Amino acid sequence: MMKVIKRFYLALVLAFLYVPIVVLIVQSFNAGKSRAKWEGFSLRWYEELFRDPDIIKSLLITLSIALLAALFATIIGTLAAIGIHAMRKRPQSIMLTLNNIPMTMPDIVTGISLMLLFIFTQVERGFVTMLLAHITFDIPYVILSVMPKLQQMNKHTYEAALDLGATPGYALFHVILPEIVPGVVTGAMLAFTLSLDDFTISYFTTSPLVQNLSTLIYSQARKGIKPTMNALSALMFIALLILLLLVNKRTRDEE
Amino acid sequence: MTSFQVPGWGYVLMAVGFAAFIALLIAYIVVNRGFKRPVFASPYVLWIIVFTVIPCLLVAYFSFTDPAGNFTLDNFKSFWDANYNTRKGIDPALLQQYQDMGLSLDDLGLGRNPINIDTLVFSLWMAFLCTAICLLLGYPAAHIMADREFRLGPTLVVLFVVPMWMNFLLRTIALMSIMEDGGLINTVLNWLGFGPAKLLNTTAAVQVGMVYNFLPFMVFPIYNVLNKMDYQLSEAAMDLGCNKWKIFYKVTLPLSIPGVVSGITMVFMPAVTTFYISRLLGGGKVQLFGDLIEAKFLSTSLNEWNVGSALSLVMMVLILLSLGLLQKADPKGEGGGII
Missing domain, CATH: 1.10.3720.10 (MetI-like)
Known part of the structure; x- marks a missing residue:
């Protein structure tokens, strides 16, 4: 009896978490405009979605920001992880603490502080500022993905390469990188996903003229939810879910 | 994006800073004839300083200054009292005049409103x-x-x-x-x-x-x-x-x-x-x-x-x-x- 109650309770909590999402996805296939009545399966809203120039523009912005941010964050983050790993204890712990700041700070504070930086330096907010912000919050996660791989590596291979006459650059590409590639790829995927996922920081670091999908959805949803927004949200849900599961699987396999 | 705009000094600063960083890095490598691994972290150190540390300091700077850049605690005072700034911006003589007419701050919509x-x-x-x-x-x-x-x-x-x-x-x-x-x-x-x-x-x-x-x-x-x-x-x-x-x-x-x-x-x-x-x-x-x-x-x-x-x-x-x-x-x- 107790067992049944327990399972029922768990099912209830999970239903609370998942029913809204499932309903949203189902509604996006509803032929009618009504949220309550099922009027047959249709891809109508998805078609409208891809005919809306604003949404296409935001989609392109979102994807290019995510790709560029992941690229830069992966390069800077991987190099940083290698550097931090080789540091002495004290500077290392300082760097790791600094690395934690953007992850523990609430998004709204990160967003505002970056916004102030751009206001202060009179940089007009738009694509570039959003990209800079995304790189900033992506790097710590790349470092966290690469660090465990470095710790698994044999400490002396790099020094051995140098002793055998390799330059640091050569040793980086031919000794360290091949060993940590899985961590780097996971980091890049995580950075890409987080960048697609972000709303708050983008919201504060861009202008209304340059919107990514999240800020677009937000500005539309404030006026009430249109069926096309359901379709867009459903697509983003699925895309993010797949990416997250992939990243999670990679992290677990590596362990 | 249609018309050419003069970039803000922030962009200039970023470009100059980036160039200076590269120059320093090259100078360091030349002087030391090679480099140790912690140098790999230097781009990130620069990044953290510019995009995490300075922005945090800016939040503190803006909290304690007025729009003209002078030190003030007014921002926190208005935290306790929403109409503080409005009230402060009104000519005191005018305010006195109103009060002489028997109008209170509340009547003027300037009362303490936390x-x-x-x-x-x-x-x-x-x-x-x-x-x-x-x-x-x-x-x-x-x-x-x-x-x-x-x-x-x-x-x-x-x-x-x-x-x-x-x-x-x-x-x-x-x-x-x-x-x-x-x-x-x-x-x-x-x-x-x-x-x-x-x-x-x-x-x-x-x-x-x-x-x-x-x-x-x-x-x-x-x-x-x-x-x-x-x-x-x-x-x-x-x-x-x-x-x-x-x-x-x-x-x-x-x-x-x-x-x-x-x-x-x-x-x-x-x-x-x-x-x-x-x-x-x-x-x-x-x-x-x-x-x-x-x-x-x-x-x-x-x-x-x-x-x-x-x-x-x-x-x-x-x-x-x-x-x-x-x-x-x-x-x-x-x-x-x-x-």
């Missing part, structure tokens, strides 16, 4: 309530899944982990769409004969939205701690004659405290800082501290960056306090806070 502090208190209360509800709902869920006899437990936990990484905005919108007037909940209520109810744009809706978004952050750390717990301890307690409840109170609960504290901070922090949950589910009628900050920065009519920075600084202090509390209660990070 909206900011009210909002903060309300926000803290909402966050507290959200944390309490999450704890009450989440602890049993975590406990059930961590039960060794429940085979599905580890699989089901994934269902709690996934939403932690999911876009909160999208999840809030999903919730919004089932709570709308013609949404699923109202349809069911109608069908049951309870008639349509106004669900959105209420404080309760915002509270439900917060619990909905942050519940996984409570469940996961508690599950983590309970799962790692040595089950032999509770077996020993049973052998020594404890009943189920006593085992829970004397063994399980005390040992799970790090997870609980971790969960509390992880729910409380985002709950204090949220702004879009209240905007979407409260329809602008329910204002939280995050909404206030957002308005100060982004509402086109205000642009009170200095006051907004002061509010953000208060928020940062709150966050640091709760992080300190977490550090103290769970020094080894057993709750496994951030995955």
Whole structure:
């Protein structure tokens, strides 16, 4: 009896978490405009979605920001992880603490502080500022993905390469990188996903003229939810879910 | 983007700074004939300084200055008294004249109106309530899944982990769409004969939205701690004659405290800082501290960056306090806070 109650309770909590999402996805296939009545399966809203120039523009912005941010964050983050790993204890712990700041700070504070930086330096907010912000919050996660791989590596291979006459650059590409590639790829995927996922920081670091999908959805949803927004949200849900599961699987396999 | 614009000095500074950094790096390598590995971290050090440290200092700088850049505490004074700045901007002679006419500050709409502090208190209360509800709902869920006899437990936990990484905005919108007037909940209520109810744009809706978004952050750390717990301890307690409840109170609960504290901070922090949950589910009628900050920065009519920075600084202090509390209660990070 107790067992049944327990399972029922768990099912209830999970239903609370998942029913809204499932309903949203189902509604996006509803032929009618009504949220309550099922009027047959249709891809109508998805078609409208891809005919809306604003949404296409935001989609392109979102994807290019995510790709560029992941690229830069992966390069800077991987190099940083290698550097931090080789540091002495004290500077290392300082760097790791600094690395934690953007992850523990609430998004709204990160967003505002970056916004102030751009206001202060009179940089007009738009694509570039959003990209800079995304790189900033992506790097710590790349470092966290690469660090465990470095710790698994044999400490002396790099020094051995140098002793055998390799330059640091050569040793980086031919000794360290091949060993940590899985961590780097996971980091890049995580950075890409987080960048697609972000709303708050983008919201504060861009202008209304340059919107990514999240800020677009937000500005539309404030006026009430249109069926096309359901379709867009459903697509983003699925895309993010797949990416997250992939990243999670990679992290677990590596362990 | 159509017309050519002179770039702000920020871009110039960035370009010059970047060039200087490269030059320094090359000089360093040439002088030392090669370099050690920590040098690989230098681009990131530069990045952290420019995009994390300086922005944080700027928040502090803006909090203590007026728009002209002079030192002032007015931003914090207006925190206690919303009309402080307006009142200050009025010619004192004119004000005296009005007061001589028998009009009080309240009549002029300039009376002490402590909206900011009210909002903060309300926000803290909402966050507290959200944390309490999450704890009450989440602890049993975590406990059930961590039960060794429940085979599905580890699989089901994934269902709690996934939403932690999911876009909160999208999840809030999903919730919004089932709570709308013609949404699923109202349809069911109608069908049951309870008639349509106004669900959105209420404080309760915002509270439900917060619990909905942050519940996984409570469940996961508690599950983590309970799962790692040595089950032999509770077996020993049973052998020594404890009943189920006593085992829970004397063994399980005390040992799970790090997870609980971790969960509390992880729910409380985002709950204090949220702004879009209240905007979407409260329809602008329910204002939280995050909404206030957002308005100060982004509402086109205000642009009170200095006051907004002061509010953000208060928020940062709150966050640091709760992080300190977490550090103290769970020094080894057993709750496994951030995955």
